[in-house]
Amino acid sequence: MEHRTLAPGLDVPVVGMGTSKTFDVPEVDAAGQAVTDAALSTGATFVDSSPMYGEAERILGATLGDRRSEAIVATKVWTPDDETAERQIDASLGYFGGRVDVFQVHNLVEWRTRLDQLERRRDAGEVGVVAATHWKVDAFDEMEAVMRTGRVAAVQLPYNPLERDVEQRLLPLAADLGIGVILMRPFAAGGLVGRSPGPADLAPLADFGVTSWSQALLKYGLSHPAVTVTIPATTSPERMTSNAAAGDGPWFGPEEKALVERLATA
Numbered sequence: 001m002e003h004r005t006l007a008p009g010l011d012v013p014v015v016g017m018g019t020s021k022t023f024d025v026p027e028v029d030a031a032g033q034a035v036t037d038a039a040l041s042t043g044a045t046f047v048d049s050s051p052m053y054g055e056a057e058r059i060l061g062a063t064l065g066d067r068r069s070e071a072i073v074a075t076k077v078w079t080p081d082d083e084t085a086e087r088q089i090d091a092s093l094g095y096f097g098g099r100v101d102v103f104q105v106h107n108l109v110e111w112r113t114r115l116d117q118l119e120r121r122r123d124a125g126e127v128g129v130v131a132a133t134h135w136k137v138d139a140f141d142e143m144e145a146v147m148r149t150g151r152v153a154a155v156q157l158p159y160n161p162l163e164r165d166v167e168q169r170l171l172p173l174a175a176d177l178g179i180g181v182i183l184m185r186p187f188a189a190g191g192l193v194g195r196s197p198g199p200a201d202l203a204p205l206a207d208f209g210v211t212s213w214s215q216a217l218l219k220y221g222l223s224h225p226a227v228t229v230t231i232p233a234t235t236s237p238e239r240m241t242s243n244a245a246a247g248d249g250p251w252f253g254p255e256e257k258a259l260v261e262r263l264a265t266a
Helices: 030-042 056-070 082-095 111-123 137-148 170-177 199-208 213-222 237-247 254-265
Strands: 003-007 010-013 046-048 072-077 100-105 127-133 154-158 180-184
Touching: 003 127, 003 180, 030 056, 030 237, 056 072, 056 082, 072 082, 072 111, 082 100, 082 111, 100 111, 100 154, 111 127, 127 137, 127 180, 137 154, 137 170, 154 170, 170 180, 199 213, 199 254, 213 237, 213 254
Parallel strands: 046 072, 072 100, 100 127, 127 154, 154 180
Antiparallel strands: 003 010
16 A cells, blocks of 8 residues: 655555544444454554544554554544543543554644643654644634644545535645645545446546545545545445555546546536
């Protein structure tokens, strides 16, 4: 699988694994363990979570188990309360062996103070990269301001054929500033999954290694030069393996991206 640089000193696989909804379960079961095992075995070792996702952090940490060192763990802090934020950070560190590789301010909640807290943890060696996330278009002005502070090395943003607002300013700005981009919502929060085109529609993408609609959507996002890694979530180890297969070039050009956009809106 291809790797790209998310931040200085941190190269990551271009396909990883998200845990929103899929890992919010009471206890680890065989199915959840199989998904994490599939991610690690296919090289999709960038895994993303958040306290906003219920039990997902705890479950992810348990499924990594003694393979924690094989993963690049990204998670988030998400609260307006300073003391609660410290407890969230402590809990996350506990789930992942005392270190989080990429720690993000989720949805920019109290981002100035949260960056202060994460920077202190980074200086203490508990956090690798400090980052920020948001998915709403009306927050993109604020996200741009955060990116321009020089305090975040990466951002997490939505990008797919139905959500392209980041193309206008944020992706070009990330490229200009050398900020890594974690791509969320590659399937438009599931909205694109049910629109699967037939084999004949996908045939022009065969030379790009595409054998499924999900792979076409993942390659769509990864074909933007500013995008570093995409994090599709799944409850199926087979789907995880298929997602990982989208992590090698060649990448789409304008014609192929336009085709995916037409298929997404047909």
